[in-house]
Amino acid sequence: MTTALKVFLFSLLCSLPAWDLAWRFLNDELGANPVEFLEHHTGDWTIYFLLLTLSITPIQKFFKPNWNRWLMPMHLVRRVLGLSAFGYALLHLATYLVFDMGLSLTDSVNDIIERPFILIGMVSLILLIPLAITSTASWQKRLKRHWQxxxxAIYTLTFLGILHYALLVKADLFQPLIYLSLFAILMLLRIRFDS
Structure with a gap:
């Protein structure tokens, strides 16, 4: 199986949650509050993929798997996961802008000012944009050492994404604390391997 086909199949696998949401949307299976359901699920999947992206280096260094034989090179796994995080972040933003704000720029700006957790989420997304744009090998060559x-910035934006979620839920912090714990473990592993 060619690397391009493996990347395509892995990308398809990463898109399954989006297809599930589309199916639920078309079949009116999003529950009593469909907008909230869509916002939470796309936000959750953004964080899942960010954490999965961050887990690649520790997995690679700790287990030293030779995934090139049966999956694909690790840099491509990381790239697909990172771009999936970006895709779900865009879906999260689109759900908010279209269904919550009715595409009203004035309402969106006022909402960002009144609710700081939305501003934090926007900052996280803005930090993710240059990472998605420069994820290709050609950009890596062009930016050289500046690329890394x-x-x-993935560390900062992942933390901000988790903070965005924690400030949203306010009282029920169980899930954000799980995300934060996983993030902290991944950061500790990163420090261990970098030292």
Whole structure:
């Protein structure tokens, strides 16, 4: 199986939650509050994929798997996971802008000002944009050593994404604390392997 086909199949696998949401949307199976359901699920999947992206280096260094034989090179796994996070973040934003704000720029700006957790989410998404744009091998060659510095923004934006979620739910912090714990473990592993 060619690497391109493996990347395509892995990308298809990563898109399954979006297809599930589309199916639920078309069949009116989003529950009593469909907008909230869509916002929470796309937000959750954004964080899942960010955490999965961050887990690749520790997995690679700790277990030293030779995934090139049966899956694909690790940098491609990381790239697909990162771009999936970006895709779900865009779906999350689109759900908010279309269904919550009715595409009203004025209402969106007022909402961002009144609710700081939305501003934090926007900052996280803005930090993710250059990472998605520069994820290709050609950008990596063009930016050289600056590419790695730029892509370290994933740590900040992942933390901001988790904070965005924690400030949204306020009282029920169980799930955000799980995300934060996983993030902290991944950061500790990263420090261990970098030292």
């Amino acid at each position: 510095t730029l892509h370290k």
